[in-house]
Amino acid sequence: MPVFRYALERWPAAPYRLVVLHRGPLAAEEQEIVEQLSDASIEEIPYSNFEVQLADLAAQPDALLERFWNQAGSPPLPCMILLYPPEERIGGAVWSGRLTMNNASVLVDSPVRREVAKRLLEGHSAVWVLLECGDSEKDTSAKAFLQSHLEQMEQILELPAAVRGTLARETEPIVATTPPLQIRFSLLTLSRTDPAESALVAMLLHSEGDLFQYSAFPLAFPVFGRGRALYALVGKGITGANIGEACRFLVGPCSCQAKALNPGTDLLIVADWDAGLAGSIVEALESQLVLGLAKGALLRNMLVALALIVLVVAFLAVRIARQTAKHQL
Structure with a gap:
């Protein structure tokens, strides 16, 4: 199976992590943006490949997230920071921007x-x-x-x-x-x-x-x-x-x-x-392969059985020939 087709059928895309950094409660319009992002995330859409994490740095400081924020140029809060899937083993922020409806749209989708x-x-x-x-x-x-x-x-x-x-x-x-x-x-x-x-x-x-x-x-x-x-x-x-x-x-x-x-x-x-x-x-090719292997195994077994039959017949023929010769003597 070619790599490109196997990947299309069997390799689901790993989920990115979208962190919404803020200090203190979000305003109503900001909360609405977060809800729309959550509605488009893997929590709501199984085929999506990003998840949303809210991080209130005032309530629970996080040194790693603050480092990502600093690496992104410390954009005004609240802001969004996109991180690669852990399995990609790529550190640092991928993308960052203010928590606005336009930025949320750009992040999730593009032409x-x-x-x-x-x-x-x-x-x-x-x-x-x-x-x-x-x-x-x-x-x-x-x-x-x-x-x-x-x-x-x-x-x-x-x-x-x-x-x-x-x-x-x-x-x-x-x-x-x-x-x-x-x-x-x-x-x-x-x-x-x-x-x-x-x-x-x-x-x-x-x-x-x-x-x-x-x-x-x-x-x-x-x-x-x-x-x-x-x-x-x-x-x-x-x-x-x-x-x-x-x-x-x-x-x-x-x-x-x-x-x-x-x-x-x-x-x-x-x-x-x-x-x-x-x-x-x-799956179709795998089935063909399994069927081919099964047919091959069946053919091998039939050949083995045929060989055993030939040996048995030859053995009996020799035995009968000896007994016939003995009676003639």
Whole structure:
């Protein structure tokens, strides 16, 4: 099973932690914002991947949260601080902002994230997000180069041999699945200065420790599965070889099924992934594998039984022949 499809079906996105820092009681309009955030969180929507935590620093000081607040530039309270899922092992604040309705909306959702989820549920193997640097010449060149090589990868790469063999048999469980299993790469551009995408930009730039120092270069992130960014290709590192390596990994067989042991960082994308899947190619292929193993075991057992029968018949024939010869004497 290719990595991208296994990830779409079997790797749920880990939940981010959204901390609302304040001192003393929240005003009525502030409490309303928190309630709307809670309604969109994993506590209320099972497919969401963020949880909300209220932290009143006046009632219960928290040294770690205050450190995150200081790292974020000590924005006026009440404020929101977004933290990566613990399993990502990335410390520090991802994003921070005042507790306003606009900031809450930007944090939870954005046009680019909606389009990424839409394409992945349409069957794209990966959606490459090109984070622009603001230099039109560099951005245009990187976009054209990336687009050209992604089209080449679609033509060159093949699904794993075992998958191709199963698809060739056109078994009903495979044919009926949605989205279709295919090799398809697409490209989206993302401006670093787009206010509506500030949370997504922050998630991408914080996914690796040194990406902020490359502000003068475009960055390319392949996003797959349920909104998991594989890693960044930076500036001159956006080469045909590096693009090919990333694509081959995503299309190649998923040799390690544990998400935590594979590269990548989950993004905060609220999308009903399960609702967009009809049937499971992973389960269908696993069933085919089990059936194949069972048939193989049955064939082996039949051959062993046949060999035993042959031995018994041969033994009896020899015994009868000896007895016949003895009586003749």
